[in-house]
Amino acid sequence: MAGSGGPLSRSGLRGREAELEELQTLITSVARTGSGGLALIQGEPGIGKTTLLAEAVSRARAAGFSVGLGKADELHHIVPLSSLATSLLQGDPPLLSGDTFGDLARHHDQRIWLVERLAEAIEARAGSTPVLICLDDVQWADALSRFALQQLPTRLRTSPVLWILTGRREPSGPAEEVLAAATGSLPTITVPLGPLSGAAIGQLADDTLGTAVDAWVRDLLDGAGGNPFLAVEMLAGLRTVDTSTEVMPARLVVGVRGRLKSLRPDTLRFLQMGAVLGRRFGFDDAAALCDRPAAALIPALEEAVRAGLLDDDGEQLVFRHDLLRQAVYADIPPSARKALHREAAHRLVAAGRPPADAVPHLLRGSLPGDEEAVTLLRRAADDVLPVTPGLAADLITRALDLAPGPGPLRFSVGEQAILTLTRAGRNREALSAGDRLLADRPPLEVFGRLQAALGGTLWTMDLTEELRRRTEAALGVGGATPEVRARLAALRALALSRGRDLTAAREAGEGALRDATAAGDREAHVLALSGLGEIALNAGENALALARFAALSAIDSVFLPEEIVAHLHLDDFGSAERLLPRAAEKAGTTRQAMLLWAQGQHDLGLGRLDDADAGFATMERLENEVGIPVQQVNGRVIRSRTALLRGDREAAREHLAAAREGLAVRPNPGNTAAVRFLEAVHAEAEGDTGLAVDRIRQVQREGSFMRWRLLRDWVDSAVRMSLRDGNRELAEDLAAQAEAHAERNPSVPTATGVAAQARGLVRNDPALLEHSVELLSASPRPLARAAAYADLGRVFLAAGRKDRAVAALAHARGAFAEAGAHAAAAHQQRALEGAGSGGRRAAGAARPVQGWGSLTASEEKVARLIAEGHTNRSAADALVVSPHTVNTHLTSVFRKLSISSRVQLANLVRSLPVH
Template sequence: MNPGTGSGGDLAQQPPDAGLSRPGLRGREAELARLRSLVETVHQGEGGAMALLLGEPGIGKTVLLEETVSIARAHGFVVSQGRAEELHEVAPLASLASGILHGAPPLLSTADFAHLAGHHDQRVWLVERLAQLIEERSAGTPTLIAIDDVQWADPLSRFALNVLPVRLLTSPVLWLLAGREDPDSYGDGPRTRTFPLRPLSGAALAELAHDILGGDVPQKVTALLDGAGGNPFLASEMLTGIAASGVDGPDPLKRLVPGVRSRLAALRPGTLHFLRIGSVLGRAFTLADAAALCGRPPATLIGELDEAIASGLLDDDGERLLFRHDLLRQAVYADLAPSVRRALHREAASRLVATGRTSADAVPHLLKSAEPGDQEAIGLLGRAATDVIAVMPHLAADLAVRALELVPPHEPAVFDVGERAISALTRAGRHTRARETGDALLARRPPLDVSARLQSALGDTLWHLDAIHELARRSTAALAVATDPAIRARLTAWQAMARSRGRDLEAARGTGERALAEAERTGDREARFLALRALGEIALNAGECAAAVDHHTALSAFDTAFLPEEIVARVHMDDFDSARELLRAAGGEHLRPAMLMWAQGNLNLGLGRLDDAEADLATAERLEADIGVPGNLVNIRVNRGLLAMLRGDRDAAREHLDVVRAAMDDRPNTGNHATHQYLEAVVADADGDPAAAAERVRSAQRDHPFVRWRLLRTRFVEAVRIALRAEDRPLAEDLAAQAADHASRNPRVPTAQGIAAHTAALVTADHGLLERSVRILGTGPRPLHLAAAHADLGGALLTAGDAAAIPTLTRAYEAYAQAGAGFEADRLRAELDRATPRSGRRATGPGPRPGQGWDALTASERKVARLIAAGHTNRSAAAALVVSPHTVNTHLASIFRKLSVHSRVHLARLVLAQTGTEAPAGS
């Protein structure tokens, strides 16, 4: 029998995807059937999917992957196939690139990839762009992306493999990943299928022996196979040896290798040494690198190379030499004494650096070999940390800490290396570790200027830990000893940041302005950045919107990463046109997409586009979750909770509140505590407990004065209503006074002026002030604030028996209904219905939106659905709607959930069924 054909007959007579078409598939029939079904599902237009092949080395993952690739090709898939390498851990995107640049044709062109690689420091943008390119390539043809050995994927590739499959769930893309038993390291999603490969049964091993040896399998061979432990690779190696030597040959037990190490013993010493050198370099290596480590010219290794290839241990792909299986490499590597391994890794690192390779090539060897005091290793690790910090901050932190560990404790360089480690740990969000590292360095009593510099480096860590009093104390103490003007400017800026959280914001502003002046005199970029950041914080907390715009405009001009803060500041100024233009201009920006979505959500919320605002906020949360840095989670969920209350969805509001509570338990934060308390107040008020609600509002005001205007600038009316329902007039009057103070600080902001009049009217029951509020808010851009004023004015007129009540209430109702604020719309509709016996009219409008089906879609979702059904990609749909592709992706996820569809094909069919009943896309 031809090995590998199994008992299913001649494969030439079968379809290419039937039977067992290659050796090593015995015992994997069930997994192969499931994989074939998955290929067919994606091929038939059921959307994307992922298959994870997991198991120990040699268990058959690669063989199963290769067979699935063959099945996919037979179904017409475009196939891209690659492999992660063990020494790729600091080479951004190297592992994924191996899978998307190799195909016929490649999924991505070299030019496309080069463009992406140029932006590898912006990982969210990069992955979104990758998704767009793959989506476009797969639009007409199903696509398979297969990557073997993903347990060694570099962090950026791992990040992409966690995000891309979910992002491309609606496209015909099948991801096939093979790796060790560590599923948390790989992508996951609603259509992920895991295939844990277990040891083969005795019956499967017997069939494998029959495939390779033919005829009846001798009992002693079956007994020997027990030593393979059900591992098909080891079993195949043993059976291949038996097939070559003959089971009845001289000394057959000696020739029947029960393990890889025994097989290696037959090699000449020179070949074994050559293989050991290669095992240090990785599964794939160049002859030139191996020869250099052997200390011999490449031409003198031809005999050793020939023997290694002839023995089935190595393959030659024309560019590199590869161990035929990683178990072979591991067995060779394990034969090296630990001290020899370390020395060879160190020599390999020096060789790679000497030949012009990047630090990414040398660092994996340094991590296995560098000894304390190794200055070259310290420098290379530091350089590598700097190179990857933007895209792989956690890896950068690990590298920087390792560099610090290599510096002898009494060397002066320890403080420079330690400062870089503090910055890297802070960037990675490891604030506690950063603080511990800094304090350990300070405990060594460095020179005073060095101590001041370290305290400045710890500023961001203390800020993120919300250790405001500690930040103030340390920055003040360090200023007393610092002599470097640039460090003094930075410390003064940190002092201003700390004071922005206090009650004396005038003093804080003076400190910030002094920091900015010092920064400009020294020309220190970081000090100027910190000073502008502090002044922006102070202006926001002081409720001075124009100053906040000025400082954030300067900050975003200085660093475009802070464009979202400028946009939000302009929204606070009611300058929605400029905010909208900045958002359009930011469409091509690669920095902080989650914050851009947060800014867009603030704009849409102000415009009363509740559905769009909800999509923006959900997108911002998803993007933060993607990178594992949920810094704005509390604010996002508070706003989503308030949106849910406007819609009348108390269950959703409580779910958001639960997330906020958990986040606060995990990481208490003063500013977040105030917003948390406010959402608690709104929910308690809705639940019929205005006294508890008022106490929470008072708590936010009393305990966190620095956020009173920042939190309530657009919510004073709601807060005053809570206080009045609780019969707490002192609180209501205090809130109204604050609204008036905020208006005096912002004379050019219609919303601030209108809210001040509105809150005063509620406290004094002055109809004239309500009319004034309506007039002022009518000149501004916020329809829901105008609707609230109309509603209160209409209610007062109705009580007074004024005929103008009905049209006034109707205007409020229509504004709420159009925005999707169902709770307020329903309340006003009921009030209008009660008034209709006197007016002769009834309010009409949309009822509650269902949870499922076409009618459950928002207007924005319908537009997206039509465009996608018409063949648009996420990117082209986003361009047509002038929104972010991230937003389109969020809408699509909601559309698929509401319509219970799983692919674009299904969506197109459903949209087609709506033809003639809806206006065209984009209307």
């Protein structure tokens, strides 16, 4: 049989014509439309995923794409962003320079910040050429790369960026997670690769051995099961055999294991050590595991390369296919594998390699009681905690499993495990781990430390009464160090901040702050200031709350959002505006969402309803991304009320439903009161004042502190509901509440103005309502002023003072309309028409739902900037908002305009008439 020895490079493409055409269609679409796309090639090992990917890359390059191609590795997945780095740093030219990537990687503790900067860099490249980013074997991607891959395709959907991933079929695996995150936002396809047909395998044989392939060879290839890689390995073996006679190949060495058995023992041993180290490994590392000088193993390396088992890229050795590595690895007895992994970890550490290189081996080979393994796992968990807390939790949990029985090391690891699991949002695991450690009867000093560590867990779980009970018990038994006692005291004050006796809570907080200062413990200091800030807010003492949060942010800038919100409670929007850019520069992983909460409160206060709604929507998305849903219920409550002001009843009901769902997950008093108040607003909108008043009573029963937290700006609405239901007693109580709040904040125009408004409503007193309007003229909150003018207009109208009524109602209508509260503006318009003086109608009351006219003012600004060529970042800088908020606006713009790319947006804007 003539063996032409033709190239095998196309072997994986035989029988893949349909799949290749599907990829070609997507490549063409991305280049033509200027919008993004994503393809996932799936199949078993050796089925041809990498070969198909290579052909897609070749075609994309021919179509003018700038390409980044990388590969994830099974044993090298601990280093954050290492997998995606292989895609971004390879290419001609690379998508990112090494310097740029290094600068970004230094900020990897800010996960959301990092993804946004990566998006900006890729977006900039896509502005001049379409971009293809490929990652082979995505199932082994590191946690941060997986996180980025779940965000970036959607973030870059309006730019010509195509993503092609390959992976094994794993339900709910990394590949499916990435695909699910992108589905619905950009074109996505899944390209499943099954076994090749018999005809395709025959063509593959023809490619390799020539066209006169004997029948027995074709029969032999049936054993490959349609797997092209296995078939190629069989054929490669046949090319070295004399096939002039039709001897059945029972004696013939075929397949991967057959090829391995033909190697010299030294070479096989060398390959086995390499297989333990991973698909890519260092020659010196493998030689060290063989316990041989590197020079003595050069013949083994040469034989492995000649046999087509290894490639040498000049820096590392690489198994030509992972099936080859797996075949070598599978032939090592399981007990020997564990021992070799332990040895590999020890040698890597001894050679000065970072813990991340040794950890994969520790996870496979460590035994209980291995203190060196415990130490390395703890170090690795600390390293990755800021950016991949879930991975850190897995590592520290493994370290806790390995730590020897009750003793100092186990308790120390346990404390770290509690903190790490809580940071990862795995609170029940943290509480369970802590209680198991406490059941071991640790020394009193350790008992206090463990209870202090569990304090954050209990607070996050809203178990404030349990937090109070545990901290008091730990303080009562004594034995804790001054630092731990200060933390326990601060945690107790934090728990008391949710109780009814705020005087006792304040005394506890001030005592905790003194203890923290005396002990010099930073963590206790932060906890004490946090508790005192919460207590001041709950007592309605806004100036004191600001002082506490300003002191807190001076210690740690990640608390700047709390300081910003405290300024807003004092109507100090100028200071808030100065702090927002500073906070944006310093916000960390879990604080980006909190910063958006502060920005949303700022925009809401200034009557920028569009920006506020986009900010709260973005906040919820970011909280979902990091798995820390802190303000989602409150955000939905505000968005629902805003939707009612704008006249979007359907959106308002959707937000109410989402708020109720969030309340079911986090049924704390604050969330409960917020949702009950929202239900009151909806009941009033539907004409059920009885239900509305019932819900207001429930808010009042949630605790006095909720009166300050929830009703400080909305008490006028609650008073009006009560009066419409004829419940004067409740209205009086609410007005007194507003007056008490004003007494606590006499220099805050909104507080004093709303108090006068509430009392004026109860008394139906035009003079008091006029006074409220005068007080609120100094307030920066246009919606509060508009509501006071509307109340004044109605009272004047009822008193027959038509001219004064019309002036007040017209003022309210204009303020509501300017803020985008079109339903509220329309209500004032109807009141004016009822008074016989309709005047001009409020602009924008009947906005369409599709087309350019459906865009809000903020969306139109974003659309025009993007059409001019701005990136999200530069548009955000121009509008003084977050790039995340620009992305939210842009998503809405593309949906309303039924377009999918920036190119289409630019063309549409150019076609608009010039005004």
